[in-house]
Amino acid sequence: MKRAVRNLTFLSVVSLCLILLLVKNSDPDQRFIVIDRTNAAFTVSPAGSIAFPGKISLVQVSGHYIYGYVHKQGSIYRYDLLRHRLETFIGAADSMAGTTNGLQVAPDAPVVYRFTTSGRQVLLYRLDGSLADSIVCNDHPYVKGVKGLGTGTFIFQWYDTAKVASMLKLVHYGSQPADSVIYTFPHFDDGGISEDGQFICQPATGDVYFIPFYNSRIIRYNQGQNRLYNIVTIDSTPPANVTLHTSSGYFISSKALLLNSAATADSGHLYLLSYARAGNDAQQRVNVDVYAVAGSRYQGTISLPAPPTGAVLSLAKSGDTLFVSSVEKVMMYKLEAR
Amino acid sequence: MKRPAIITALAFAISVLFVYAALIKVMDYSFFVANLRKSPLLANYNMHVLAPVVLGIEMLAAVLLNIAAVRRAGFYLSFFVMLTFTLYLVVLYYFYKNIPCACGGILGMMPYPVHIVFNIVFTLMAMMGVLLDSRQRHSRAAA
Numbered sequence: 001m002k003r004a005v006r007n008l009t010f011l012s013v014v015s016l017c018l019i020l021l022l023v024k025n026s027d028p029d030q031r032f033i034v035i036d037r038t039n040a041a042f043t044v045s046p047a048g049s050i051a052f053p054g055k056i057s058l059v060q061v062s063g064h065y066i067y068g069y070v071h072k073q074g075s076i077y078r079y080d081l082l083r084h085r086l087e088t089f090i091g092a093a094d095s096m097a098g099t100t101n102g103l104q105v106a107p108d109a110p111v112v113y114r115f116t117t118s119g120r121q122v123l124l125y126r127l128d129g130s131l132a133d134s135i136v137c138n139d140h141p142y143v144k145g146v147k148g149l150g151t152g153t154f155i156f157q158w159y160d161t162a163k164v165a166s167m168l169k170l171v172h173y174g175s176q177p178a179d180s181v182i183y184t185f186p187h188f189d190d191g192g193i194s195e196d197g198q199f200i201c202q203p204a205t206g207d208v209y210f211i212p213f214y215n216s217r218i219i220r221y222n223q224g225q226n227r228l229y230n231i232v233t234i235d236s237t238p239p240a241n242v243t244l245h246t247s248s249g250y251f252i253s254s255k256a257l258l259l260n261s262a263a264t265a266d267s268g269h270l271y272l273l274s275y276a277r278a279g280n281d282a283q284q285r286v287n288v289d290v291y292a293v294a295g296s297r298y299q300g301t302i303s304l305p306a307p308p309t310g311a312v313l314s315l316a317k318s319g320d321t322l323f324v325s326s327v328e329k330v331m332m333y334k335l336e337a338r
Numbered sequence: 339m340k341r342p343a344i345i346t347a348l349a350f351a352i353s354v355l356f357v358y359a360a361l362i363k364v365m366d367y368s369f370f371v372a373n374l375r376k377s378p379l380l381a382n383y384n385m386h387v388l389a390p391v392v393l394g395i396e397m398l399a400a401v402l403l404n405i406a407a408v409r410r411a412g413f414y415l416s417f418f419v420m421l422t423f424t425l426y427l428v429v430l431y432y433f434y435k436n437i438p439c440a441c442g443g444i445l446g447m448m449p450y451p452v453h454i455v456f457n458i459v460f461t462l463m464a465m466m467g468v469l470l471d472s473r474q475r476h477s478r479a480a481a
Binding site for chain 1: 368369372376378379380381382383414417418421422425426429433447465468469472473476
């Protein structure tokens with residue numbers, strides 16, 4: 001008996017030493033990817049920053065305007081790059097439908113689309129900030145949404161409670177309402193939470209991207225071609241159930257790993273801010289991975305010089321400038337081909 | 339319940355856990371390896387070595403527990419493995435954030451505190467197995 005206790009004590013000490021060794025050699029809060037990052041075919045240089053009155057969770061650029069959504073205030077601000085003036089575009093008093101989970105400067109009309117967290121309305125604002133219209137989506141309460149090509153056409157991430165499946169749908173509101181399923185996500189018993197993500201769109205090419213937060217499977221839908229493409233990011237994380245099921249519903253597990261936090265696209269490239277860390281990353285940097293739209297291949301990484309303080313919340317691209325929103329600032333970076 | 343029956347029940351329960359955990363990992367091996375790779379504690383180790391070693395140890399413990407002659411070794415190994423897994427989870431939970439879990443199935447869906455308590459229970463069961471088995475052998479020798 002004494003010998004057994006002695007052996008158990010010895011094993012406990014060995015176990016403790018083993019964990020101490022792991023801690024000594026650990027690298028906190030990193031996500032490893034299998035391949036090394038390479039430099040993208042761009043040089044990147046800081047091009048100034050613009051102060052906003054709060055944390056800017058969404059940024060969009062159209063013409064000479066930068067639109068920034070300050071989540072805490074429920075307001076959308078607009079910065080005029082020509083006049084160097086910041087103004088309130090949509091004030092908090094107008095946020096009738098709760099907070100915003102999507103903001104999109106329309107590709108086909110001079111309006112800004114605002115997608116709400118309730119998923120029951122899409123609000124259209126004129127460029128003077130006044131409410132132009134609202135579309136009631138009670139029949140299709142969306143999770144996330146983006147404006148498609150054509151008047152009254154939207155692409156929604158939608159959770160079908162009857163089929164217990166999360167899907168992407170092309171929905172048309174107008175004289176002849178129509179909807180069709182574009183893509184059905186892998187099934188997990190999680191109410192669709194594992195497939196949380198964000199839409200970005202590229203009006204010039206008609207591409208809409210769905211960027212999942214927790215896995216590497218990006219979906220590109222080209223509405224003109226009515227065709228789906230897949231882009232698998234370099235971390236190759238497969239879709240998985242990242243939720244916990246409790247009596248009061250599903251929650252994102254503390255074990256879930258946020259991989260893709262922000263993205264934007266131009267006609268030739270997808271720019272993706274990834275928290276995955278490669279073996280050759282010398283230190284924690286703000287890495288924007290670049291993927292070619294044609295061929296869906298990784299083309300290299302832009303490491304932002306003088307990165308913003310705090311987490312990057314949103315990206316936008318206009319011309320040769322990458323806009324990076326963070327805590328109370330939108331930073332601008334010029335990209336030039338090497 | 340007599341002592342041999344308790345020992346057998348403990349061995350059975352622990353070996354079921356190990357076989358279940360190993361099978362879940364084997365069934366989705368790439369997911370298991372991907373999650374191990376993301377662990378901050380295992381960042382500097384070769385996953386192509388570590389992943390089979392973890393699986394092998396789990397299977398070995400299950401096998402040892404089911405052979406009467408080497409059951410005590412199985413309990414020792416189970417105690418060591420479960421204690422190490424528990425300490426690993428405790429360190430991750432209290433000192434790191436946003437951590438993946440390489441356990442699949444039901445185990446992977448548990449929140450960390452529940453997972454830690456679960457592991458502690460099995461660590462104590464393995465310890466009890468060692469002590470009961472030791473006492474039984476001692477009684478036999480005395481008789």
